[in-house]
Amino acid sequence: MRKLLIAANWKMYKTPAESTAFLTAFAPLVKHHDKTEIVLCPSMTSLPALVDAARSKSVSIGAQNMHWLNEGAYTGETSPTMLTAIGATHVLIGHSERRQYFNETDTTVNLKLKSALAHSLTPIVCVGEHLNERESNLTANVLKLQVSVALEGIDPAALAPLVIAYEPVWAIGTGRTATPEIAEEAHKIIRTQIAQVAGSSVAAATRILYGGSVKPDNATALCRLDDIDGALVGGASLDPASFAQIIINATH
Ligand code: 13P
Numbered sequence: 001m002r003k004l005l006i007a008a009n010w011k012m013y014k015t016p017a018e019s020t021a022f023l024t025a026f027a028p029l030v031k032h033h034d035k036t037e038i039v040l041c042p043s044m045t046s047l048p049a050l051v052d053a054a055r056s057k058s059v060s061i062g063a064q065n066m067h068w069l070n071e072g073a074y075t076g077e078t079s080p081t082m083l084t085a086i087g088a089t090h091v092l093i094g095h096s097e098r099r100q101y102f103n104e105t106d107t108t109v110n111l112k113l114k115s116a117l118a119h120s121l122t123p124i125v126c127v128g129e130h131l132n133e134r135e136s137n138l139t140a141n142v143l144k145l146q147v148s149v150a151l152e153g154i155d156p157a158a159l160a161p162l163v164i165a166y167e168p169v170w171a172i173g174t175g176r177t178a179t180p181e182i183a184e185e186a187h188k189i190i191r192t193q194i195a196q197v198a199g200s201s202v203a204a205a206t207r208i209l210y211g212g213s214v215k216p217d218n219a220t221a222l223c224r225l226d227d228i229d230g231a232l233v234g235g236a237s238l239d240p241a242s243f244a245q246i247i248i249n250a251t252h
Helices: 014-029 044-053 080-086 094-103 106-118 131-135 139-151 180-198 200-205 217-222 239-252
Strands: 004-009 038-043 060-063 090-093 122-127 165-166 207-211 229-233
Touching: 004 060, 004 090, 004 207, 004 239, 014 044, 014 131, 014 239, 038 090, 038 165, 038 239, 044 060, 060 122, 080 106, 090 106, 090 217, 094 180, 106 122, 106 139, 122 207, 131 139, 139 217, 165 180, 180 207, 217 229, 229 239
Parallel strands: 004 038, 004 229, 038 060, 060 090, 090 122, 122 165, 165 207, 207 229
Antiparallel strands: none
């Protein structure tokens, strides 16, 4: 059985004080939801305070990005050892905004995935097609390529912690959610491709999250589907009540 995982991606929102205030309001709202793994991914500057504040709570804290090397002359970057040193346990890799604005490629996603696994950080690898790719019937090709390159050269035995997030780019921040049918079809394509590259037992164990305009009112219909194992939530995760309601609805 794959445990449901609901993650918040706060993008470039919230100061450290705002992040811990969120947790104070949010934690009591989900304290009975131990069947769901909950992860908050704040900005780098909020990570230490949020890790500290989450210690006695069943909420994990992850970064939104990292470099694949442990150290070096890479101005502005954060390394996996820096993340584990402060107690972060998860990391988003290859979010479409990083691919779009910061030259993230399938190849750097592969390097980061290898590095995260080597440092025992749970990787949440983001994949997804652009609107023009969907309209040209290229969705399956895009997803298969993104998954194959991300997993290239990785021993299947090391992939147990892998989490994939399917985030169709046209659904991010647009209010235009993929229908449950569209999402389920894409998740099946991703799972089949994982099986091709890493074998069927890895594919069966990998959690695949849906992301893109997830809200309290669509969380139930999405998360109830066989191949959807949770959600990666942007805008609706910024408010404690709304994010808690997504978690509550996703488990029903
Ligand atoms: P929205 O939920 O705001 O569409 O963002 C989705 C996302 O990018 C999560 O990583």
